Amino acid sequence: MTTVGVETGSYAEQSVTNDLAISAALSGVAVADLTRFGRIRVTGDDRSQFLHNQTTAKFDSLTEGEGCDTVFVTPTARTIDIAHAWIMKNAIMLLVSPSTGISISEMLQKYIFYADKVEVHDISKQTCFFVLVGPKSNEVMKALKLDDLIGKPYGTHRHYTVDGMPVTIGVGSVLCRDGFSFLLSPSSSRAVWKVLLNLGAIPMDANTWERLRVLQGRPAPGKELTHDFNVLEAGLWDAVSLDKGCYKGQETIARLITYGGVKQKLWGIKLSGAAEPGSSITIVEDGKKVGVLTSYSIGREEGEHLGLGYVKKQVGLGEQVCIGDVLGTLVDVPFLSHPPSVTP
Structure with missing residues (x-):
């Protein structure tokens, strides 16, 4: 409905x-x-540990009535989707993007081992x-x-x-x-x-x-969340536990932090006009390509335009850029989070 x-x-x-x-x-x-978003219900005695091992959040520290954001990533820490989780008495409910509900349900089913007391149910239609x-x-x-x-x-x-x-x-x-x-x-x-x-x-x-x-700057599957970018580049640090045990993608995330592997950053871009996602982002001064525009929208008021795009980390807040003939300025957006260690 x-x-x-x-x-x-x-x-x-x-x-x-x-x-x-x-x-x-x-x-x-x-x-x-x-x-239209997907809703997945995970049940069974091992549900918290199961999701703890499959996503970036620290589920074993959460209790009934609490919730969090968590990220599904590949073994190489590329982003699949952000999920919003509620810890209920007998289940954990996950809200995921419209395009990923079926694939995430299938992926979770795939990782249930014989001895695991876990069941995964797609409750989107109910x-x-x-x-x-x-x-x-x-x-x-x-x-x-x-x-x-x-x-x-x-x-x-x-x-x-x-x-x-x-x-x-x-x-x-x-x-x-x-x-x-x-x-x-x-x-x-x-x-x-x-x-x-x-x-x-x-x-x-x-x-x-x-x-x-x-x-707001929330990344979306197929736009900001793709196999081209990792979870830290996507500005999802608040949804990633850096001190929990082994989970899918954990080794890659640890190496990215230890060896400075975060090479680019997702920014909001205040634009002078409409721009096409997929277009290159260049520096005004020398025309050097430094990134790619991933999303575009008109702004809050008439004549305002805003985009999201990945830009090399050497380029920082307030930098003037071009997307074709459109001028832009890198700005912060509310949803994204970055620790000081990777902020240019």
């Missing part, structure tokens, strides 16, 4: 609606239907997933009388009812640590969606969500 989306006729009407949703997400409150985004998300939670989650650590989640419908709500909105996420059944989704709209949340469609993703 897809509940999101305001039916509008012309492109101009859609643009106004999209701008309103972006403004709400950045200064008010918006709600997005992420039911559930829906909404997110509240924006600084006024807390006001919606207060109106729902669910304000006990406000101020709790990222990933904290609890079971509630909204308009009499059961729903699990967690801290964080996938794109940022603020906001809230709602896991619920298809049968209750329409009623809960209506409640959120009645409390002032502005609906955000898939195209506008993609625009917000670029503005």
Whole structure:
């Protein structure tokens, strides 16, 4: 079921609606239907250790009601996807990107050994997933009388009812640590969606969500998360445990840190105009190629443009670059994290 989306006729009407949703997400409150994302339920006595061994987060230190971001990587630390995980009483729920749900489920099945007490279930069709985004998300939670989650650590989640419908709500909105996420059944989704709209949340469609993703700087599979770039270059340090034991990709990540193997960095790029992803990024002064543009979006306001792109680590914040005839400036974006040791 897809509940999101305001039916509008012309492109101009859609643009106004999209701008309103972006403004709400950045200064008010918006709600997005992420039911198209994948949801994977991992059960069994060995589930925490299993995911601890398969992803970058430290699952063995998490307990029921907590959550985190974690990254699926290849043995050579190339990025597959970011997953948002909730530790529940009898399971761990993973939210993954729309394009990776099936492949990650299959990959996890492949790594279950005979003696492992682990089961992997794709629950995407049995559930829906909404997110509240924006600084006024807390006001919606207060109106729902669910304000006990406000101020709790990222990933904290609890079971509630909204308009009499059961729903699990967690801290964080996938794109940022603020906001809230709602896991619920298809049968209750329409009623809960209506409640959120009645409390002032502005609906955000898939195209506008993609625009917000670029503005926030969250890497996406097939764009920033590919076999061409490793998890540290992708700016996902906050989702990588550097002190846990062996896991897939761990040896490569350790070598990257020890021997300075992080050669490039994902940046936001403030642009003077529209630019095509896949285009080369060059230095203004000498025309030398230093990277590649991976995503592009119009900005928050009319006339603003923003991209994401990988750039050699010698090129730093505020550097002037070109993407074809378009000028750009490297800027920080909220989602990405980098330790001081790899910041130019």
